[in-house]
Amino acid sequence: MTALQQLAKPKPLRPRPPTPQRVRDDYLRFLPWVFLTPALAIYSVVVVYPMVYSSYLSLFRWDGISPTKVFVGLQNYVTLFTQNEVFWIALRNNAVWLVAALLLPTSIGLGLALLLNSKFRGSHVFRSIFYFPAVLSLAVVGLIWTWIYHPDLGLLNQALTASGLKGFTRNWLSDPQIALYPVIIAATWSAVGLPMLLYLAGLQTIPEELHEAAKIDGAGPIRRFVHVTFPLLRETTLIVLAITAINALKAYDIVYAMTNGGPANKTQLLSTWMYFLTYNYNQVGLGTAIAVVLFSLTLIFAIPYIRFMTRKT
Amino acid sequence: MNETIAKKGILPHQSKVALFYFALVLAALIWFTPVITLVLTALKDAGDFARNGAFSLPKWIRWENFSEAWETGVKNYFWNSVIVTSVKVPIGIVIESLAAFALTHMHFKWADRVFTYILIGLIVPIQMTLVPLTLLMNVLNLIDTLPGLTFLYIGFGVPFGVLVMRGFFRTIPTAIIEAARIDGASYLRIFFRIALPLALPAVVSLCILDGVATWNEFILAQIFLRSDELRTLPLGLVQFSTQFSTQYDQLAAAVLISVVPIVLVFLFFQRYFVSGMAGSVK
Numbered sequence: 001m002t003a004l005q006q007l008a009k010p011k012p013l014r015p016r017p018p019t020p021q022r023v024r025d026d027y028l029r030f031l032p033w034v035f036l037t038p039a040l041a042i043y044s045v046v047v048v049y050p051m052v053y054s055s056y057l058s059l060f061r062w063d064g065i066s067p068t069k070v071f072v073g074l075q076n077y078v079t080l081f082t083q084n085e086v087f088w089i090a091l092r093n094n095a096v097w098l099v100a101a102l103l104l105p106t107s108i109g110l111g112l113a114l115l116l117n118s119k120f121r122g123s124h125v126f127r128s129i130f131y132f133p134a135v136l137s138l139a140v141v142g143l144i145w146t147w148i149y150h151p152d153l154g155l156l157n158q159a160l161t162a163s164g165l166k167g168f169t170r171n172w173l174s175d176p177q178i179a180l181y182p183v184i185i186a187a188t189w190s191a192v193g194l195p196m197l198l199y200l201a202g203l204q205t206i207p208e209e210l211h212e213a214a215k216i217d218g219a220g221p222i223r224r225f226v227h228v229t230f231p232l233l234r235e236t237t238l239i240v241l242a243i244t245a246i247n248a249l250k251a252y253d254i255v256y257a258m259t260n261g262g263p264a265n266k267t268q269l270l271s272t273w274m275y276f277l278t279y280n281y282n283q284v285g286l287g288t289a290i291a292v293v294l295f296s297l298t299l300i301f302a303i304p305y306i307r308f309m310t311r312k313t
Numbered sequence: 314m315n316e317t318i319a320k321k322g323i324l325p326h327q328s329k330v331a332l333f334y335f336a337l338v339l340a341a342l343i344w345f346t347p348v349i350t351l352v353l354t355a356l357k358d359a360g361d362f363a364r365n366g367a368f369s370l371p372k373w374i375r376w377e378n379f380s381e382a383w384e385t386g387v388k389n390y391f392w393n394s395v396i397v398t399s400v401k402v403p404i405g406i407v408i409e410s411l412a413a414f415a416l417t418h419m420h421f422k423w424a425d426r427v428f429t430y431i432l433i434g435l436i437v438p439i440q441m442t443l444v445p446l447t448l449l450m451n452v453l454n455l456i457d458t459l460p461g462l463t464f465l466y467i468g469f470g471v472p473f474g475v476l477v478m479r480g481f482f483r484t485i486p487t488a489i490i491e492a493a494r495i496d497g498a499s500y501l502r503i504f505f506r507i508a509l510p511l512a513l514p515a516v517v518s519l520c521i522l523d524g525v526a527t528w529n530e531f532i533l534a535q536i537f538l539r540s541d542e543l544r545t546l547p548l549g550l551v552q553f554s555t556q557f558s559t560q561y562d563q564l565a566a567a568v569l570i571s572v573v574p575i576v577l578v579f580l581f582f583q584r585y586f587v588s589g590m591a592g593s594v595k
Contacts, residue, residue, distance in 0.1 A: 028420070031500060035415035036427065038408040039471050046468025047434045050445035057444060064444070115337070122334075128583060129341045132348070135575050135586075137529030139547035140568055143554055144347045147354065147561065155350055158366045189347065197586065246436050253531040257551050274440040279536070284444055291440040302436035309476070310429050 051295075058288040065282065076289035087290065090268040093180055094249065094297070097187075097269065101248035104188045106240055109195025110233075114225070116196075117203045127200070134193025142257025145186035149173050149258075173259050176266040183258050183267055187251060194247075195240045202236030203229070235308075242305035249298045270294040351572075355379070355565035362561050378566035385557075387567045389542050390549030394571075397459055397545060398527045401466045402520055408467070409474030409519070410512070414504050416475070417482040418490045428479065434472035439532055450537060457539040465533050470526075474519055481515035482508060518585040521578055528575065546571040 058076055060069040080087045116127050133141065148155045149172035157169040172182045206229060214224045230237075252271040255261065261268040261276060268276070270290050278287030342349075350368060355378055357371030365372075383391075412431070416424045446465065447456070455461025485508060493503045509516065534548040544552065550571060554564055579586070 032415040032419040032421035032423075035411045035419065035500070035504075039412035039431075039475065040427070042408070042464070042468045043431060043434060043471040045449075046446070046465055047437060047442060047471075048430075050442035050449070051437055053445040054441050054443075064447075124583075126337060126341055128579070129345055131586070132345075132579065135525055135579050136572060137531065137547045139529075139531045139551050140571060141347075143550060143564070143568055144351050146554075147565075148347060148350060153363065153366055153561070155346065155366070155368050158368065189344075250438055252439075253547070256531070256535075257554075271438060271440050275443075275532075278444060287440075288444055291438060291443070294438045295441050298436050298438055305436070306429065306432050309432055310425060 054288045054291055058285060058292050060285050062284045063282040064278070064284040069285075072285065076285045077293075080286060080289055080293070084286070086265045086268055086273055087270075089265055090270045090273040090290075091293075093268060094270050094294075096180065097184055097251060098245060098248050100184045100188065101191060101244050102241060105191035106195050106237075106244055108188070108192045109197075109240070110199050112192070112196045113199035113203055114229075117200060127196075130196060131193040133190040134197075136190060138187075138190060138251075138253035139257045141186055141190045142183075142254040145182070145189070146173065146258050149182050174263050176263045179259055179263060180267045183255055186258065187248075187254050190254075191244065191247065195244060198236055198240050198243075199233065202233050206232050238304070238308060242301050242308075245301040246298055246305070249294060249301075270297075351565055351568060354561055355569045357562060359560060359562045375562065378562045379570065382563045382567040382570065385563065385567075386541070386549060386553065387546075387570055390544050390546045391570065393459060393543060393549075394528055394546040397463050397466065398524055401463050401470065401527050402524050405467050405470040405474055405523060406478075406516060406519055409471055410478045410509060410516070411504065412471070413475050413478035413482050414500075414508055416479050418485070418487065418503075418508065419500060428475070431472050431475050434469070435476070439469075443532075443536055447536065456537055457543060459538075459543060462534060462537050462545075465537065466527055466530065469533070470523055473526075474523065477519045477522070478512065478515060481512045485511050514585070514588060517582065518588050521582050521585050525575060525578065 057069075059071060059073060061072045061076070062069040112130050116123050116130070147153070151157060151169075151171045151174070154172075156172065160166065160169045170178065173179050210228050210232075211224060214228050219227065250271065251269055252275075255267055255269055255272050256275075259267040261272045265273075270293060274287045274290040274294070277283040277290065346368075353368065353371060354362060356374045356376075358373075358375045358378075361369075361372050415421055416428055421427075450456045450461055450465075453461070455464065489507060489511075490503055493507055498506070529547055530545070531547045531551070534545045538544055538548060541549075541552070550564075550567055553567055557564060
């Protein structure tokens with residue numbers, strides 16, 4: 001038989017008969033999908049499909065009720081950026097909120113973690129006290145702080161008056177110039193717990209010997225922090241910054257509970273303004289476009305975060 | 314001798330410790346002021362609050378604030394929250410653990426890609442999903458129902474749950490799973506008899522974190538519950554505050570009632586908060 005003949009010889013097209021081993025392999029290849037199906041199905045229906053559909057809807061003008069949607073391309077985005085004044089207020093507020101969130105809860109959380117990492121009598125009680133606000137619902141946090149900021153009965157103005165600083169009293173949540181900042185303070189109060197917890201966990205992984213060695217080499221507490229502790233907390237810091245940033249962009253409940261976006265829309269965030277446009281003004285196209293803008297902002301912080309979470313698996 | 318004292322600073326050790334505690338207690342008190350204010354307001358009568366402000370001790374303790382708040386509607390909100398949380402959390406944990414197990418111990422080629430797909434859910438602003446979900450829930454006739462809300466909660470819980478469980482399952486040595494395989498155990502059996510029992514600490518952590526998150530959820534409840542008798546606690550409280558904006562005593566009592574279960578869970582299962590959160594970033 002020549003080589004050519006050999007090539008021409010028809011190969012058996014019939015699949016090999018399913019041996020028990022092959023059935024088993026197919027079954028095993030298929031089985032993980034069975035385990036995944038409940039979670040993936042509900043997650044895809046509730047989270048992923050709506051995300052995609054929202055992006056699609058942001059290309060239409062639609063009131064949410066009428067059967068016809070008018071395709072307008074990127075017009076909604078153009079409208080937002082050129083004609084929607086509140087959108088700019090919201091964007092600016094989100095930026096301020098984000099900067100505050102990246103600075104305040106993170107550094108306070110780190111400070112508290114350093115302070116409370118060493119075991120001393122009562123350290124657990126203090127940890128609980130400082131962590132506690134983080135387990136409260138943001139709506140509740142908003143309500144509590146609304147009382148504190150109450151112009152007449154609120155603790156803040158009363159304390160200022162009592163300590164002779166009456167000139168500093170304000171109508172905190174009704175003054176359009178400043179109303180955002182009291183809300184950010186309240187949000188910070190509840191946002192400190194998570195960074196503190198993550199830093200405490202991070203500190204626990206640093207071996208004591210390193211500190212001892214640095215101490216013997218004559219490094220003071222500040223140098224030990226700068227050259228030993230903080231570099232070893234790099235990974236934790238990345239996580240903390242990413243999570244705080246993502247959470248900051250998600251802020252909604254607390255603003256809704258404290259100012260409802262007012263006074264004069266001065267405390268709107270993209271998240272709350274999306275709600276108002278969509279559900280109060282029936283501007284579904286503009287609302288979903290805001291959601292897409294918000295999501296894009298989140299991605300800036302989320303992509304490094306997801307990269308990190310899926311590393312070396 | 315003088316040198317060592319100088320190195321240790323001007324103050325003797327004991328006063329240093331005292332100063333440290335003093336500063337810490339002061340900071341903790343300031344930190345806890347909002348909570349103290351809440352408790353004080355809930356315990357006093359509205360007139361007392363109006364006359365003496367938020368931070369004075371109550372002239373007499375008015376326990377009726379709690380019973381009145383409870384009867385004005387908090388009872389309903391409370392039980393709605395209990396129902397939603399106690400259905401959501403167990404179902405969520407089972408499906409999340411099954412998925413996490415498939416991603417870690419089943420020689421699954423697509424594990425990394427599927428995990429990344431699931432992680433996207435952690436970062437999505439909820440606003441991104443609201444309009445399509447409204448349409449969907451409308452079609453399914455699930456708007457203004459607790460089962461509908463629970464369904465959404467289960468979906469939104471998947472990413473965090475899978476993250477935590479996967480983090481824990483990865484610490485279970487493959488050898489244990491392989492040994493059981495060689496002994497002829499099916500994956501489902503291994504999951505229920507070996508993996509899940511080993512992961513009990515993670516399951517408890519997740520129960521607590523997830524329970525607290527569900528208990529506190531606001532925006533989905535706000536959009537998808539319409540009638541007053543179906544409201545969950547955070548939504549009910551915010552509504553309560555706009556309706557009875559001047560009845561601070563009752564509102565504070567209502568808030569305190571909503572916080573009590575969280576405090577209890579927090580006190581009894583505190584270490585699981587730490588391990589759960591730490592597990593989610595490993």
